[in-house]
Amino acid sequence: MEYPSYYPLVDTFRSGYIDNRFYGLIYLSDKCGNILKFKGEDNGAKFYLRSLFKPIQSSILTDDKIYNHFKFDDKELAIMQGSHAGEPLHIELIKSILSKIGLNESCLLCPPIKPLNTDIYDRDEPFLSPVYNNCSGKHSMMLSCCVFNDFDINTYIEFSHPLQIKIKEKLLAYANTNDYTETRDGCLAPVYGLKIQNIINAFLNYYNDKKNFDLINAYKSNPYIIGGADNSGKRTDTKIMELNPNLISKVGAGGFIYVYNTISGEFLLLKMAQDNNKIREIIVLEALFRLKWLNKRYYDEYIRTEDNEETGKYVFNF
Numbered sequence: 001m002e003y004p005s006y007y008p009l010v011d012t013f014r015s016g017y018i019d020n021r022f023y024g025l026i027y028l029s030d031k032c033g034n035i036l037k038f039k040g041e042d043n044g045a046k047f048y049l050r051s052l053f054k055p056i057q058s059s060i061l062t063d064d065k066i067y068n069h070f071k072f073d074d075k076e077l078a079i080m081q082g083s084h085a086g087e088p089l090h091i092e093l094i095k096s097i098l099s100k101i102g103l104n105e106s107c108l109l110c111p112p113i114k115p116l117n118t119d120i121y122d123r124d125e126p127f128l129s130p131v132y133n134n135c136s137g138k139h140s141m142m143l144s145c146c147v148f149n150d151f152d153i154n155t156y157i158e159f160s161h162p163l164q165i166k167i168k169e170k171l172l173a174y175a176n177t178n179d180y181t182e183t184r185d186g187c188l189a190p191v192y193g194l195k196i197q198n199i200i201n202a203f204l205n206y207y208n209d210k211k212n213f214d215l216i217n218a219y220k221s222n223p224y225i226i227g228g229a230d231n232s233g234k235r236t237d238t239k240i241m242e243l244n245p246n247l248i249s250k251v252g253a254g255g256f257i258y259v260y261n262t263i264s265g266e267f268l269l270l271k272m273a274q275d276n277n278k279i280r281e282i283i284v285l286e287a288l289f290r291l292k293w294l295n296k297r298y299y300d301e302y303i304r305t306e307d308n309e310e311t312g313k314y315v316f317n318f
Contacts, residue, residue, distance in 0.1 A: 006273040007040035007318070009283050012303055014312035019303075023273040024255065024280075026287060026318060029200045031208075031265025039318045046181050046193035047271055050252035053191055054138050055081045055212075055219065056174060056202060057167050061141060062211040066148045070100045075225050077218035080141035082226025083251060085235060086115020086132045090228060094131050097140040101147045105131040109157050110139045110187040116230035135187035142189070157189050164190050174209075175202035186253060200267055207248075207260055220248055220262070227251075236281045243294055249284075251277075257284050261293060286316055 006023035013019065025040035058081045061067045067077060076097050084090035098104055108130040115121070115132040130136060145163055146153045155161055159182065171192060172178055181193035194202065206212055219226055223242050227235035234242075240249040240259060248260040255272025257280055268287060272280050281299070288294040303312030 002043050002045040004043055004045045004271075004273075005041040009039060009316065009318055010279065010286075011315045011317065012312055013315055014303060019312060022276065022279045022283070024283065025196070025269075025271045026283070027196060027200065027269045028291070029204070029267045029269075031204065031267075033197070033201050033204050033267075035197075035200075036266070042196040044195060046179075046195055047199065047256070048181075048183060048185075048191050048193040048254065049199065050185055050191060050254050050256055051083045051135070052199075052203075052250050052252035052256050052258060053171070053185075054083070054135075055215065055250065056171055056206050057138060057189075058141050058215055059170060059206060059209070059212050060145050060163070060167055061215065063145075063166070064148070066145055067214070069148060070097075070144060072097065072100065072144075074218040075222055076100075077215055078222035078225040079137035080144075081215065081219050081250075082137055082237070083134045083235075084137055084226070085117040085228035085230045086134060087117050087120060087228050090115075090137075090225070091131055093225065094136045094140050097137075097144065101140075101144050103143055103147065103153070105129050105136075107143055107153055108133070108136055108139045110135050110189070116235070117228065119231050133187060135185070135189070138189065139187065157184075159190050168192060171202060174205040175199070176205075177201075196269070196271075200269060203258060203260065204265075204267055207262075207265075216248070220245070232278075236277070236284070239281075239298070240284070240288065240294075243298060244288075247288070247293060251280070255280055259284065259288065259293070266291075282314060283316075286314075287318075 009024045011018045028037040079093045110130045110133040112130045114127045175198040177198045185191040223238045227238035237249040251257045255275045259268045285299045302310045
C-alpha cells in the first residue's frame with residue numbers, strides 16, 4: 001500500500017509557539033489536467049472520493065435524458081449533486097423528487113441521521129426519516145434512475161446493482177483508468193478510490209462533457225441548495241460559490257474539497273490528513289485568495305478566546 005507524504009499546510013501559533021499543525025495535500029491543475037502547483041506528495045496512493053463523487057454520480061441522469069423525463073427543475077437537479085444541511089427547503093425538494101418518481105422517503109436506503117442544521121428544528125425532533133441525511137439528494141437521484149430503467153429499488157446500493165455498475169463505468173471512463181479501490185461511503189452507497197491525477201482527470205472530463213451542462217448549470221446556479229447552513233453557519237461550498245459565482249465547490253468527508261474555476265478551467269484539489277472542516281475551509285479560502293479567485297481573505301486570521309480576544313494566528317506554509 002502506498003502512503004502519501006502530507007505537507008504541513010498551516011500552523012496555529014499562540015505566544016510565538018506552534019499550538020497545532022495541520023497536514024494535507026494541495027494541487028492546482030490547468031484545464032488539461034497538467035499539475036501547475038502542489039504541496040505534499042501523493043506517492044501514487046488512492047483516495048476515496050466520498051461526497052466529491054456526487055456530481056459524477058448524478059451524470060447518470062444524462063443517459064436517455066432521465067431528468068427531462070421526470071421534469072426535474074434546477075433546484076432538484078442541484079440537491080441531487082450536493083451535500084445539503086437538512087433545512088426545510090432541502091427536505092421539501094427531496095420529497096418533491098420522490099413524488100415525481102412515484103416513491104416516498106421510506107424507499108431511501110441512506111441511514112436516518114440528524115440533519116447538519118439542527119438549530120432550526122424543535123429540540124425534541126427525533127429525525128427518524130432518511131430524508132434528513134445530507135446524502136438523501138444523491139439517493140433520490142439513484143432511485144430516479146432505477147424507476148426510469150426498471151431496476152430493483154430495494155438493492156440499489158449494492159456494488160453488483162446495474163445502476164452502480166453504470167456509475168462506476170462512467171467514473172473510470174472520465175478518470176481514464178481501471179486502477180481503483182472500492183468501499184462504502186457513510187451513507188452506504190458505493191464509493192471508489194483513485195490516484196490524485198485520475199481524480200483531477202475525472203472532474204475535468206466531467207466538466208467538459210457537454211452532456212453534463214444542464215447538471216453543471218443547475219449546481220452552479222443554486223449555491224444555497226447544494227449546501228445551505230449548518231449549526232456553524234453557511235457551509236463551505238455555499239460560501240465559496242456565493243463569493244464568486246464563477247467557482248464551483250464540492251466538499252467531501254475525509255478532509256476533501258475541490259474548486260473548479262469555470263472561467264480558466266483550472267482545478268484546485270485539497271485533501272486534508274485530518275478531517276477538520278474548519279481548518280479545511282480556512283486553507284481553501286487562503287488558497288483561493290492567493291490565486292486571485294477571491295478578492296480578499298474571507299476568514300478570521302486570528303485565533304480567539306471564548307470572549308473574542310486575539311490570542312494567536314494561523315500561519316501558512318504554502
